[in-house]
Amino acid sequence: MTDLWVALSLFSAFSLATSDALTKRALNKENEYIIAWLRLFCALPFLVLLLVFSPFPDPDSTFYIACFIGIPLEILALIWYVKALRLSPMSLTLPFLALTPAFIMITGWVMMDEVVSLRGGVGVILIALGGYLLNISDPRKGVLHPFRSIITDRGIRYMIGVSLIYSFTSVIGKIAILHSSPLFFSGAYFVGVTLCFSPVILLQSRKIRKDIRQDIKRSVLPGIFYAMMIISHVFAITMTKVAYMIALKRTSFLMGAVYGFLFFREKNVTYRLTGAVVMFLGFLLIVLK
Template identity: 50%
Template sequence: MGSIWVFWALMSAFTTATNDALTKHVLKKHDEYLIAWLRLSCALPFLLPLLFFVPIPVPDQTFFLAYIAAIPLEVAAIVLYVKALKLSPLGLTVPFLSLTPIFLIVVPYAILKETVSITGTIGVVLIGGGSYILNVKGARKGIIEPLRMIVREKGSLCMIAVALIYSLTATLGKVAIEHSSPIFFAVFYTTGLALALGPLALYKNRGSLKKQSLRTALKAAILPGICHSTATISHMIAISLTQVAYMISVKRLSLLIGVIYGYIFFNESNFADKFLGAFIMFTGFVLIVLFR
């Protein structure tokens, strides 16, 4: 296999960051629940045809148990993820996804009793330091002010919850892939998510959704849907070729790309502070996953 997984992980990172930027732009005019559902639905036309080109596995009980457990968690993560993008700047939300590798150490410890090395501890400290620098503007008001800013920044809190959930769904997804195949699971999983999120999206928009507004939202979700399909496929392939924590660490380059997108396309301020904080956080989780 070599290092081919790095290519797929980088592809996932780029398309994920692009998906975030496109979604944030779309959310200026459309409901977050509706867009979360529609971008999944728009991804399906690009994913479903792939089933004609790959062997169809016979899923076993383990596959379905992992699948059933992951779907509701992923739905919650999607809702929180999109809401975070709408509530707060990309530079104060996306970087918190770097916490996922931290949770990927804690979660297995609860199950497998795995411990964190000294280098891993250093990584944790670096991520904490990166979070501080990410909020350095508030730090001028006191050493605990950055923590207060995180509490006040609802989008950041949403993304921290997403990071925790992703540590669970990433692990469950790897289990499901091992009992099926990357492409099959990508298609099956996205279909399940679209079906699960649809009723919620329609319910949230029951009083305001009209045929014309739905058509407009659908058109707006096409590009995010294309990016989502590419990110999903590349994610599943990469995670099938290496350990979950390694793959997620490379994929989290999306947080650095996200900060750049926020500065270029959304005129988000304090670019230098946010970028430095994001980079330090990224360095921390690289230490955790590569040298723990």
């Protein structure tokens, strides 16, 4: 069982990183709302199939309450994520997305009584730290430059909010899964997220609707990998503590850095190697605990 959740978590990370890279390569749009929505929309057919063909688990009231709380939070996180990218450089905002596993050690304990071991907790912190270092694209300004900018930079504050929201929705998602089933949750929850996020897109200008029609075919492959990320995520998270699973899933930052070097000629590879080593040490502490 241990090997299975590790494999599923890493596959989820790989699928997410691949979806991100394919999205960046295929779309290259300035409107992040379109990018976020198209990937969800193109994953939708696969998730609907799960909903239709998976056994109906007769979910209880806890499942519906979890979805009722979780779906609006997911939409808010998407909107804040887009705002963060629009207001601030990625080098300042993305490092804070790596903090989610550290926050989950608190939310998982409060909401589900999940307590990580000392060794596992250190592993989670190291993965968060490694992910933070991986996402700093301008090391000349110093490792703490994003933190020094929190007070003056609204985009950073939005991204911290996103990281906090994900620390809640990850736990809420597990609660919903335990009160239904992984496949049913994958379909119902993310269909709900996509449908609720659609008005945000469709109420935009006509130009945005035109862009959607032009780019929808190129979004199919990123959508397939995004659907695979969701499916592997929901199974992995039921097999271990949320903090451990999300920490391993954040190795998508490492995989994304490899894609960035291979396909987008991104720089600072030597500096990011430090983050990769720190992240790998955290991975070993969690997996070998």
